[in-house]
Amino acid sequence: MFATEREARAYTDPGTGALIWQMLVAGLVGVGFYFRRITSWFKGRKGPKV
Amino acid sequence: MSHPATQGQSISASFRDPAGSLFRYRGRILRVVNAIGAADLEAFLAAPSGQKLMNSGSVASTRRLDDVECRELLADPAVRELYEARHGQMILEHERIDFPSYPYEWNPEMLYAAGMLTLDLAEALHADGLGLKDGTPYNVLFRGPEPVFIDVLSFERREAGDATWLPYAQFVRTFLLPLLANQVYGLGLDQILTTRRDGLEPEEVYRWSKLSQRLRPPFFGLVSMPTWLGGKHKQDDQSIYQKKLMSDPEKARFILDHVISGLRRTLQRLKPKAGKSSVWSDYMTTNNNYTTDHFSAKEKFVAEALREFPARTVLDVGCNTGHFSAIAASSGAKVVALDYDPVVLGDVWRNARERKLEILPLAVNVTRPSPGTGWRNEECASFLDRASGNFDAVLMLAVIHHMLVTERVPLTDIIDLAAELTTNLLVIEYVAPDDTMFRRLTRGRDELHKELTPQVFEKECARHFETVRMQFVEGTTRRLYLLRKRA
8 A cells, every 4th residue: 555655656757777877776775884884793703702 | 937827817826846835925925735735745844954045045935834824825716726726734924035046047166066056955854754855946036146055845755775766867957957058068157058957968978079078077977878878768768767765774875875976076167267368257257348447437427326326136248257246246235247258247246245235146148038938938927027027126237238349229219228227227338339349349330339329228218218317438439327216
């Protein structure tokens, strides 16, 4: 229900190429997110020992 | 956006947003909101970020009308008709911005400021699980030199796993690509935006770009990749438009923040630079026809005129660096400053913002003012529709020779227009045909203006105005007149 309502509201033209480009960049940023999570996990493990 | 309504006539209202319609009613700015918009709007009004943004003035102040006020409005059949046609659930009243202006009248600095405000709002709202559903400069007006976000129906509740900023492409089309085209190709915003409501398509800019530009930022991300990817995409494949939710909301938020900060970096890269020069940018320092003493006399004349006849609103036609606009604003007036040179207007805007002066600079040539645009020429009113009779005082200093010579507008028509624009005062400078600046413009066509004399000028003015006083400036070729409109 929420998704249907949302689509009705979004009247802005989302473009085509620009939307795909945003998704591709999002994919790369998503990899960066996990990388950041892993590095902060290691930092967190090291933290208490210091 | 809409037209004034009188009792019994149907009301012209905005129509694109499925969540509601904006309309003007007896000088009030009202909005019918239906079920689609009501829930999002209430979420915005209840959110801490919503209250903060309205209190700071970044978002136009808005209040929901109570039942009694709604009943009074709905007693007018025209309002009732609109309310029922749009399935209204509530009526909002917005703060009235003194002089509405449109992106094709702005200088690039103003488009930049409007873009920054849009991204600031998007970011502030994400913290409360809200967001913007569109990213267009038509959501922004200017209160003096300050941008104000006016479309409260642009706010929506976001789902936590949604990492896509749907207005991304619109923001690129309407803010970033026009600024890029202005910076790289020298195109004016009027040339780009008067006929393009939704901005520039990446494909259009791609055709203008050189091969060497296409692989470099900001062309690569704004123009080339969207063009190449869009070209490869099968047009009947609708799958990319389906909403995709991530299972990890933290990841979605991380990506969304990255999208907004990436747009912010690109916008900053396209920030118009101060200190540019144009034909008119050094007019006040080197290129004008005044000695210091005479210029001071002119300053004094204008300041005294506005002291004697205080004006709430002033229109400065041909403002150049905005020197006299600043004098008017310092007298307490709200000023609209016109010039057709967007470079000098950039300085006017920066100066007004720094000094907190109520000056709205607009890149409008009064001899070819902005037309009514949009559907039926009615969505955005023409400049003259907005300006006529809306100013207590009009300044026309060192400008009539441009209108007479360069644009070939007859003197009678210039004075007629001044009388339409002002409700009371006109401060006008007479420039004689033998003045050196006048002759620079005639370029040997002196014959065309040989009939122009102070007597002819005074006779034309006397049709609408009475003279309060006249003063010679710079020898005998220029005179300043303080005129009051006849009752």
